[in-house]
Amino acid sequence: IYIPKATNITNRKFPSTFIWGAATAAYQIEGAWDEDGKGESMWDRFVHSDPTHIDDRSTGDVACDSYHKWQEDIELLKQLNVKLYRFSVAWTRILPTGYLESFNQAGVDYYVNFVKALRAAEIEPMVTLYHWDLPQTLSEQGGWLNDSTADRFGDYARIVFKNLGPYVKLWATINEPKTTCTQGYASGEMAPGLKLVGDGIYQCARVQLLAHATAYHIYHDEFADQGGNVTIVIDATYNEPLTDSAADAEAAEWEFEFNLGWYANPVYLGDWPQIMIDRVGNRSKAEGLSQSRLPPWSKDELEFVKGTFDYFALNMYTAVAVNAIDEPPIGTGNYYLDKGTGTSYKPEWTPSIAGWLYSYPYGMRGLLNRVWSKYNPGSIYVTENGWATTEDLNDQGRLEYLQGYLSNMLDAILEDGVVVDGYTTWSLMDNFEWARGYTQRYGIIDVDFNSPNRTRTFKDSAKWYSQTAATYCLVDTCVD
Numbered sequence: 001i002y003i004p005k006a007t008n009i010t011n012r013k014f015p016s017t018f019i020w021g022a023a024t025a026a027y028q029i030e031g032a033w034d035e036d037g038k039g040e041s042m043w044d045r046f047v048h049s050d051p052t053h054i055d056d057r058s059t060g061d062v063a064c065d066s067y068h069k070w071q072e073d074i075e076l077l078k079q080l081n082v083k084l085y086r087f088s089v090a091w092t093r094i095l096p097t098g099y100l101e102s103f104n105q106a107g108v109d110y111y112v113n114f115v116k117a118l119r120a121a122e123i124e125p126m127v128t129l130y131h132w133d134l135p136q137t138l139s140e141q142g143g144w145l146n147d148s149t150a151d152r153f154g155d156y157a158r159i160v161f162k163n164l165g166p167y168v169k170l171w172a173t174i175n176e177p178k179t180t181c182t183q184g185y186a187s188g189e190m191a192p193g194l195k196l197v198g199d200g201i202y203q204c205a206r207v208q209l210l211a212h213a214t215a216y217h218i219y220h221d222e223f224a225d226q227g228g229n230v231t232i233v234i235d236a237t238y239n240e241p242l243t244d245s246a247a248d249a250e251a252a253e254w255e256f257e258f259n260l261g262w263y264a265n266p267v268y269l270g271d272w273p274q275i276m277i278d279r280v281g282n283r284s285k286a287e288g289l290s291q292s293r294l295p296p297w298s299k300d301e302l303e304f305v306k307g308t309f310d311y312f313a314l315n316m317y318t319a320v321a322v323n324a325i326d327e328p329p330i331g332t333g334n335y336y337l338d339k340g341t342g343t344s345y346k347p348e349w350t351p352s353i354a355g356w357l358y359s360y361p362y363g364m365r366g367l368l369n370r371v372w373s374k375y376n377p378g379s380i381y382v383t384e385n386g387w388a389t390t391e392d393l394n395d396q397g398r399l400e401y402l403q404g405y406l407s408n409m410l411d412a413i414l415e416d417g418v419v420v421d422g423y424t425t426w427s428l429m430d431n432f433e434w435a436r437g438y439t440q441r442y443g444i445i446d447v448d449f450n451s452p453n454r455t456r457t458f459k460d461s462a463k464w465y466s467q468t469a470a471t472y473c474l475v476d477t478c479v480d
């Protein structure tokens with residue numbers, strides 16, 4: 001793949017208050033899948049039950065071995081000059097079955113030691129409570145289709161808040177609920193591998209939002225004295241109309257609402273986006289259903305979910321070109337048909353080795369502006385942003401992607417007045433990339449998965465990022 005040089009990189013400095021960071025997730029880096037009392041998660045079951053679920057037949061059983069190498073990881077963060085580390089807690093280390101009776105002190109001790117060590121290194125922990133590794137026991141009872149999973153999530157969140165809370169000020173409840181619902185409960189590409197693209201996909205969204213709100217209220221009702229901030233992590237694309245037509249502009253708006261709005265609207269504004277209520281409702285009715293496949297909220301639920309944010313956590317990687325299409329035929333209910341849009345990528349955007357990820361740096365500025373003006377969140381953290389490559393220490397393509405996206409982020413901050421307080425690049429190091437196994441690398445630090453030691457080596461992008469985090473400058477020399 002030819003990757004052109006990024007152009008027009010700003011030589012202005014980031015504000016001195018901006019926080020540079022890196023991100024990971026428990027299942028993708030920890031390994032030690034059954035050690036020290038940890039229970040089985042739905043990802044453990046997914047990879048073990050059928051190796052063909054994963055492109056290279058690999059697992060996260062060992063991954064980066066960060067469960068044992070966490071002190072080394074903190075040294076890497078220090079060398080990177082970052083002041084923020086976003087990582088996730090494995091639910092099954094704390095509650096191996098998801099139920100309180102299975103409480104595992106060793107899991108709590110592990111993470112308490114970890115956040116204490118981060119603080120000692122002057123690195124702020126940003127803790128994600130759930131990054132896709134649901135306890136298998138709960139998954140067998142319906143997982144994110146079962147309303148009671150929201151209560152189990154509350155039980156788990158309370159334990160983590162109580163024990164880690166003295167050391168943590170930034171919390172994220174659930175990572176990318178949309179990806180779980182679309183790929184775990186609809187395409188079946190991710191755990192738990194279900195294909196419920198008509199109704200389960202919508203119920204999954206509802207239960208995850210209830211779980212998020214449950215944790216948010218527990219924090220603010222019971223642990224307000226800790227003074228931290230809680231939100232949900234939502235992933236989004238920048239949706240650019242394919243052409244200048246009014247129809248494509250409207251389609252891009254629908255695409256936005258059926259993706260980001262699906263999760264952000266209930267939390268930031270209240271209720272599902274109106275276009276989803278209308279389109280799924282009308283299509284459900286035409287299918288002869290008595291109720292919309294998009295489950296309506298009760299009045300109490302609406303109030304419970306609305307306003308459950310202290311900042312906006314945004315995962316942003318790619319842009320998508322959107323076009324209007326003829327109304328899809330009524331038949332079997334399907335989220336993708338409900339959406340009523342066509343998606344593609346523009347030829348001038350640069351492809352990565354991941355089929356879904358194209359580089360269009362302006363998309364970062366465009367999306368930040370949209371999120372800022374639509375949801376008025378007060379503060380945004382970009383909690384994931386990164387580039388897929390094969391294994392390569394000379395990752396100039398990643399460096400240029402990050403430079404371009406961060407340059408546009410700075411334009412949003414300085415030119416447009418968007419408040420972006422911090423950034424955690426995806427990822428600190430190469431890791432288990434879900435259904436892609438180890439075939440796609442997102443780390444700025446290389447991990448040698450063939451060595452028992454899981455040797456870590458700075459790539460070119462990590463060298464550049466550590467300089468940037470130290471100087472607040474994306475190029476060699478900046479003006480103040």
Ligand SMILES: CCCCCCCCCCCCC/C=C/[C@@H](O)[C@@H](N)CO[C@@H]1O[C@H](CO)[C@H](O)[C@H](O)[C@H]1O
Binds near residue numbers: 025237317318344426
């Ligand atoms: C002929 C062309 C057809 C084009 C079809 C276009 C379809 C557009 C679909 C856009 C899909 C965007 C999906 C984006 C998903 C990401 O936000 C999500 N995968 C990111 O999740 C994080 O990914 C990281 C790297 O993949 C990492 O794995 C992390 O754990 C995730 O949180």
